[in-house]
Amino acid sequence: MKKYLLLSALIASVSLIQCGQKAQDDEDTIFTGQPRTDAQKIVSIMQEAMLAELQKGLEGGDAVKAVAYCNERAHPVTDSLSRYYGVLVRRVALRYRNPANKPDSIETAVLQHMAELSAKGQIPPAQTIDLFDGYIRHFEPIIMKPLCLNCHGVIERGDIAPATLEEIRKRYPSDRAYDFNLNELRGAWVVYMATNKTSN
Numbered sequence: 741m742k743k744y745l746l747l748s749a750l751i752a753s754v755s756l757i758q759c760g761q762k763a764q765d766d767e768d769t770i771f772t773g774q775p776r777t778d779a780q781k782i783v784s785i786m787q788e789a790m791l792a793e794l795q796k797g798l799e800g801g802d803a804v805k806a807v808a809y810c811n812e813r814a815h816p817v818t819d820s821l822s823r824y825y826g827v828l829v830r831r832v833a834l835r836y837r838n839p840a841n842k843p844d845s846i847e848t849a850v851l852q853h854m855a856e857l858s859a860k861g862q863i864p865p866a867q868t869i870d871l872f873d874g875y876i877r878h879f880e881p882i883i884m885k886p887l888c889l890n891c892h893g894v895i896e897r898g899d900i901a902p903a904t905l906e907e908i909r910k911r912y913p914s915d916r917a918y919d920f921n922l923n924e925l926r927g928a929w930v931v932y933m934a935t936n937k938t939s940n
């Protein structure tokens with residue numbers, strides 16, 4: 741039963757941001773009882789929802805508006821999941837834009853490992869950590885795609901349009917999430933999921 745509550749929360753969050761993506765409504769097929777698999781599904785739904793919204797914002801050429809969207813909506817969407825026991829979804833990065841996305845010590849260790857692989861030109865694999873505290877922490881790497889350069893690219897190369905940069909600096913005075921290259925590790929999705937919530 742709890743798994744369906746979680747599912748409803750997820751779908752509610754996704755439709756809340758009017759992502760333009762059809763949330764999967766086949767409840768029975770979403771959760772498998774395997775925390776790692778379920779965490780991966782949560783990430784892919786969240787990721788597609790955010791991507792769809794970004795693409796919509798950028799198609800109109802209005803990156804400034806899209807920055808405002810990320811600023812105002814990214815956290816309500818991910819945070820709304822945390823109201824439901826057992827699950828918390830975050831995006832973290834070593835070089836973050838929003839200080840709220842600063843990684844804790846375990847997240848930092850995972851991100852550093854992923855960054856090392858990324859520096860060698862590899863795509864880091866997803867990782868699931870079980871510290872036997874009743875939760876698994878599932879990490880999915882977030883890799884720089886062409887679209888991302890608009891707001892996280894190399895400033896000197898002119899990847900970020902001046903108006904966009906101005907908006908970013910206004911909203912994030914201590915921003916560190918720029919000067920990334922294509923295919924580089926940008927950060928990670930983290931899903932904290934209670935191991936006894938999906939398996940029974």
Ligand code: HEC
Pocket residue numbers: 791794798803804806807808810811812814815831832833835836837838839841882883884885887888889890891892917926927928
């Ligand atoms: C329109 C500008 C824009 C684009 C395009 C964009 N981002 Fe962001 N990104 C932001 C903003 C603004 C934030 C801060 C959101 C917040 O307040 O949590 C952010 C935050 C993030 C974070 C959370 C960590 C942090 O730095 O705070 C990750 C990870 C991230 N973006 C990855 C990406 C990826 C991957 C892409 C391409 C698919 C992308 N972004 C495209 C503006 C953008």
